[in-house]
Amino acid sequence: MISLEDASLTKKGIVKLSSATDSDSEALAATPKAVKTVMGEVQTKAPLDSPALTGTPTAPTPETTAAGIEIATAAFVAAKVAQLVGSAPEALDTLKELADALGNDPNFATTITNMIAGKQPLDDTLTALSGKSVDGLI
Known part of the structure; x- marks a missing residue:
């Protein structure tokens, strides 16, 4: 009987799959379902550079003494x-x-x-x- 070890970045072996979308494991490979779920979530987020927001975005109201880069509600x-x-x-x-x-x-x-x-x-x-x-x- 042939015995295979777990795969790693440097050696061949058995790869374990995971459908978790919040995993930070480097020993598990993401399933297509997990990748699709994460991609769907990413596509609902605003880009970091000049996002076009829709609806009624909310933000905390800064104190009237604020003079920095706070969002003015x-x-x-x-x-x-x-x-x-x-x-x-x-x-x-x-x-x-x-x-x-x-x-x-x-x-x-x-x-x-x-x-x-x-x-x-x-x-x-x-x-x-x-x-x-x-x-x-x-």
Whole structure:
């Protein structure tokens, strides 16, 4: 009678089969059923590079102090917007309302600085030079 040993990576012999899909054994060979099952599971997973997700993917909501590479969920964004708006009056709680209030002037700070610089200071000499009466101002 011929006796055969178990096969290994370096010698011929008997190969044992396994249908397990979670095995990490190097002594067992996967059956076609096990390979098919694992391939089916792999095909349902998203690729690592730019996956196209369908349905409603969920993720844990990070703390509002998060500033790293966490996923920003809808709840996180809503909390950050609420934090930004804070206690602003209703008439100024959007960027458009703020822009309208500033006259849509992209150089608002410069405009105001120049307007203030053009005002005459309250000084007796300058006020007298302008022809205005200073009586009762002092």
